[in-house]
Amino acid sequence: MHRPANAPTILVVMPASEHVEGVWKGLRNELSGDFEVFEQRIDEESAPELLAEDIRAIKPASVILMDNATVRLYRAYQNAQPAGTQFPPAIITMTSFLEDSYHMVRNATGITYEIPGVTQFVKLRSIINRPVLRVGVVYRAPFAGFMARQKKLAEVEQIEIVGQEVGRDPRRTEVATALESLVDNEKIDALWVLNDNILLKPRWLASIWLPKAGKKCRIPVIVGVESLLTRIQLGTFAMVPDHAALAVQTADMVFDLADHGWQIRRPGIQLPLSINTIVALERARKQFGLEESALRSIDQTVE
Known part of the structure; x- marks a missing residue:
C-alpha cells in the first residue's frame, strides 16, 4: 500500500x-x-x-x-x-x-x-482446585479510588478484596509490614500484586516481595506483567493484554x-x-492443583 x-x-x-x-x-x-x-x-x-x-x-x-x-x-x-x-x-x-x-x-x-481484578480472580478460580473468596492486595493511598471500584466489581462475584493501604511514598518497612500482615494474618486465598513501580522497586522485589510472595508462597500470586512471572519468578498467574x-x-x-x-x-x-492468560504451570499444579479443563483456558505456560 x-x-x-x-x-x-x-x-x-x-x-x-x-x-x-x-x-x-x-x-x-x-x-x-x-x-x-x-x-x-x-x-x-x-x-x-x-x-x-x-x-x-x-x-x-x-x-x-x-x-x-x-x-x-x-x-x-x-x-x-x-x-x-x-x-x-x-x-x-x-x-x-x-x-x-x-x-x-x-x-x-x-x-x-490493567485487567479488572474481578476478571483475574474469576479466571484463577476456574483454573485451580481451591476456593478464591478473599484476595489480598497492597496499594498506595493515591489509588484508594481505584481500589474502591475494584472491590465493588469483585462483590458481584462474591469475592472480597482485603486491602492494606500504605502511604503515597511509603518506607520499606511499611510495605513489608503490609504484605506480611496479608499473607500471614488475613487468611486470604490469593495475593494480587498491582503494577505499581513504587511498590515494585527492584530492591524491594528482592527484599520484600520474593521472600514473602515468591515461589514458595502458600497461596496463588496474581501479577499483571509477564516479566514478573518469567524473569523475576514472582507469581503463579498473570493476565495481560x-x-x-x-x-x-x-x-x-x-x-x-x-x-x-x-x-x-x-x-x-x-x-x-x-487478554492472554499466563500460568507457571508446574508450580501451580504442585502447590494448588489444577482443574481438568484448565489447560484449555491457558494461553501460555512458563516455569
Whole structure:
C-alpha cells in the first residue's frame, strides 16, 4: 500500500525499553500505509522541550503515548505551554492506572493496561482446585479510588478484596509490614500484586516481595506483567493484554480519530479487547492443583 500524499502525521512517544517493542512494531505496520509515523524514544534524562521540538516540527494530527514515564513527560510539556494552547488528541497505552490519570492529560483517551481484578480472580478460580473468596492486595493511598471500584466489581462475584493501604511514598518497612500482615494474618486465598513501580522497586522485589510472595508462597500470586512471572519468578498467574491485539486496537483508535476530524468522540478509556492468560504451570499444579479443563483456558505456560 502506498501512503497518500500529504498524509497526516502521527507522533509515537515511547521509552527506550524492550517491553514496548511488540506493540510499537504492530502499530507501525498498521499505520504506516496511511500516515506518516514518527517515533521519539525517551529516557530519564529527557526534557519536555524534546517533545515541544517534535510537535513544532512535524505538527502531528495525533500523539500516541506509551508507558507511564512518557505520559508524565507529555503532561510536563502541556503544562509548559501558554494558556489556550490547542493540543492534538493523545492516545495513551501501556500505562498503569490509566483510569485514574488520563484526565490529567488534556485532550486524551486511551486503553487501560490493567485487567479488572474481578476478571483475574474469576479466571484463577476456574483454573485451580481451591476456593478464591478473599484476595489480598497492597496499594498506595493515591489509588484508594481505584481500589474502591475494584472491590465493588469483585462483590458481584462474591469475592472480597482485603486491602492494606500504605502511604503515597511509603518506607520499606511499611510495605513489608503490609504484605506480611496479608499473607500471614488475613487468611486470604490469593495475593494480587498491582503494577505499581513504587511498590515494585527492584530492591524491594528482592527484599520484600520474593521472600514473602515468591515461589514458595502458600497461596496463588496474581501479577499483571509477564516479566514478573518469567524473569523475576514472582507469581503463579498473570493476565495481560495481548500486545499484537493492543497494537491493532490502538491503530483503530487513530483511524477513528481520522474519520471524525481528529476529534475525540467518546471521552474515556477502553479496556483491552484481547487478554492472554499466563500460568507457571508446574508450580501451580504442585502447590494448588489444577482443574481438568484448565489447560484449555491457558494461553501460555512458563516455569
